[in-house]
Amino acid sequence: MVLDGIAKTALLGVEMGMTLVLVTVGLTLIFGMMDVINFAHGSLYMLGAYFGLTVVSVTGNWWAALLIAPLLVGLLGGLIEYFSIRPLYGRNPLYHILLTFGFAIMLHGLVTEIWGGQVQNISTPALLDGSVDLVLFSYPLFRLFLLGVSIAVTAALWLAIRQSDFGIVMRASAHDSEMVNALGTDVKRVFTAVFVLGSVLAGLAGVLLGTSQAVDPGMAASIIIQAFAIVVIGGLGSYRGAVVGAFIVGMLNAFGPTFAPQFTDALLYLLMAAVLLVKPAGLFGNPEAT
Amino acid sequence: MPSESMPHEKRSEQYSRRKFLAGSGAVAGASIAGCLGGGGGGGSDTVKIGFVLPFSGTYSFLGESIVNGVKLRLDQQLGGEIDGRTVEYIRQDTGADPATGASITQEFLQSENVDFIVGPVSSAVAGAMKPEIASAGSAIWLNANAGNYKLVQDNCTRYHFRTSFNTWQTSAPLASYVKDNIADNVVLSYANYTFGQQSKNLFQEAFEEAGGTVVDEIGAPLGTSDYSSFLQEIENSGADAVFSFFAGSDAVNYIKQFSSFGLNEKMTQTGSGFLLSADTLPAQGKAALGMYSLLHYTPTKQSDRNQAFVEAYSGQYDTTPNVYACQGYDSGLAAEMAVKEAGGTDTDSMASGLAGKELDSPRGYFKFKSSTHDPIMDMDVRQVVEADGGGVQNEVVETLSQVEGPTWGCSL
Structure with missing residues (x-):
């Protein structure tokens, strides 16, 4: 009894954590590359959900939504980057914060205006409905799918950043964008591509x-x-x-209610404070980075 | 859809503004003369209603629903007049901020001379508005949603009339139904904030009084999106039933996840009506099937009075009414009753006129309890069943007649 409880909670933690990676990766890549703190990232995630809702209601096909909605969000992300963020590169980072914060507020209003303020939900596709018996306990099939997709995307991105030509250019641009520019690669296009990538992932998570x-x-x-x-x-x-942090927070979310039911709200921030006290740049942050 | 109601909203706003400008000269004259009596009022031949509601943010949908309900009664059904007095509206957005609610209230009372204040949605905002309204004594407060029983417990005021419900009514009366028909032991799960805690405590009190046992309680932070680990605690409690308070997106997440983890096969879910209401059911879908809840208004209730309301509301706004729309409509009914009883807009006469009076509401007859001005009304125990169109809906399984509730020491 105790063992299956712990096993199930652990699986929950892995699942919640890995799903969060889809959102945090975009946020961290965009910051790492362009020094842009993107407050509108959550709004792109939200738009993914609403685009998904509309695609499902028009086509009746959840899988179409899974494909189309993230691409639409990516397109929008690209437009936002090209027309509003790009002119502000190299300026005080506060400009980006204010700009993206403004987008977050605008998109919130726009979504309320178009789709209404009531709670909605994308219905689970028939193929992924139901639950699976995992010997010790049963688990909802859709959440296993969520876990599978998240792991696949995380691994693919990891490989791409480490191994592909584009990954090398990305890392080089993050390290010294002027040098990359001087060597004949248009860094601005790399930035746009990274912003689109982050937006697509947020849309997918949505x-x-x-x-x-x-x-x-x-x-x-x-x-x-x-x-x-x-x-x-x-x-x-x-x-x-971003991956390790999401994994830790997933575990915290899963085990928190069992061990500290009254403090679940505060645990995340306590952890953040503790980490920052010991390692001010975060677990894997580069203390020398500007 | 809110967009559907926009053209109409705009029209009446402009209309009232023009009307107000035209009338303001006369009002200014009267003010200088210095004798408006106890009554507020934007003039002797008007009734002025101030909406202190959220029109932006998470609760904007609730604010719009309440306004729609009020206007359905006063504009569509009464032609914008009560007893020959033209109805005027003014509205301001509280967001979810108590301080904003208090300052809007102050402005409405002092500069706008409203006769009625309709709102707010949040009990925290209501708490901040109360001292303003009590000390001014120049408007009737039709509380169209804030259910906190403490509004009546601490310094109750005779200008406060609840056209909605109080926390006790949406939780405690369900206890004996659960004990008699569902299970003698429950686990409590709730959104961990004032309203959730009150609902949980009031249910627990009543359930234990009825001879039942509360096995465990699990509070989740307001706005939790993933309840899976809380659900595991609920499952581990081994209880036969659950009583919950969650609302809005929390209710959708909680119920969907409750069923996707198969808890619906092991225990019976019950709760305050906001857990399974007309707003959340479309998103909850089949995950909500078989669950019980308690509320004062059910759009699918089979009564002539309600069906007429649903028809009128759907015809006007192109969407089915929810509990907030009903509370708005009843605020309209109460304003109408108050002006007619008082033969004008004198605030004290209206307060005396409303106390103890019965309204013919879509929810069923209800009246303002003389000692607290809280509603005495029928409460429906509902169960979620499959609807004809393929979705799900609430079906009233039992109506608890004229549920009254404690006075909390208030004796008006």
Whole structure:
């Protein structure tokens, strides 16, 4: 009895953590590359859910939503980067914070105006409905799918950043964008590509979590706070940090209610404070980075 | 959809503003003459209603629903007049901020001379508004949603009329139904904030009084999106039933996850009506099937009075009414009753006129309890069943007649 309880909670933690990675990776990559703190990242996640909702209601096909909604969010992210963030590169980072914060507020209003303020939900596709017997306990199939997709995306990105040509350019640009520019690569296009990538991932997370959770205009604010905390714990700009941080927070979310039911709200912030006291740059942050 | 109601909203706003400008000269004259009596009022031939509600943020949908309900009664059904007096509206957005609510209230009372204040949605905002309204004594407060029983417990004021409900009514009366029909032991789960804690405590009190046992309680932070680890605690409690308070997106997340982890096969879910209401059911879908809840208004209730309301509301706004729309509509009914009883807009006469009076509400007859001005009304125990169209809906399984509730030491 005790063993299956712990096993199930652990699986929950892994699942919650890995799903968060889809959101935190974009946030941390965008910061790592462009020094942009993107407050609108949660709104892009929210738009993923709402686009998903609309695609499902038009086509009746959840899988179409899984494909189309993230691409639409990516397109929008690209436009935002090209027309508003790009002119501000090299300026005081506060400009980006104010700009993206403004986008977050605008998108919240826009979503409320277009889709209404009521709670909605993307219905689970028939293929992924139901639960699976995992010997010790049974587990909802959709959440296993969520876990599988998150792990696959995280691993693929890891490989891409480590191994691919684009990954090398990305890392080089993050390290010294002027030098990369001088060597004949248009860094601005790399930046746009990274912003689009982060947006697509946020959109993907929006469709996936919009299916297992409620979709409402408040979802952007609730995810962005947690995502920022994770990125700070892992180290701003570090891919590894975003993954490890999300994993730790997932575990915290899973085991918190069992061991400290009255403090679940505060645990995340206590952890963040503790990490920052010991390692001010976060677990995997580069203390020398500007 | 809110967009559906926009053109109409705009029209009446402009209309009232023009009307107000036209009338303001006369009002200014009267003010200088210095004798408006106890009554507020934007003029002797008008009734002025101030909406202190959220029109932005998470609760904007609730604010719009309440306004729609009020206007359905006063504009559509009464033609914008009560007893020959033209109804005017003014509205301001509280967001979810108590300080904003208090300052809007102050402005409405002092500069706008409203006769009625309708709102707010949040009990925290209501707490901040109360001293303003009590000390001014120049408007009737039609509380169209804030359910905190402490509004009546601490310094109750005779200008406060609840056209909604109090926390006790949406939790405690369910206890004996659960004990008699569902289980003699429960686990409590709730959103860990004032309203959730009150609902949980009031249910527990009543359930233990009825001879039942509360096995455990699990509070989750307000706004939790993933309840899975809390659900495990609920499952581990081994109780036969659960009583919960969650609302809005929390209710959707909680119920969907409750069923996806198979808890619905092991225990019976019950709760305060906001857990399974007309706003959340479309998103909760089949995950909500078989669950019980208690509320004062159910859109699917089979009564002529309610069906007429649903028809009128759907015809006007192109969407089915929810509990907030009903509370708005009843605020409209109460304003109408108050002006007619008092034969004008004198605040004290209206307060005396409303106390103990019965309203013909879509929820069923209800009246303001003389000692607290809280509603005495029928409460429906509902169960979620499959709807004809393929979705799910609440079906009233039992109506608890004229549920009254404690006075909390208030004796008006």
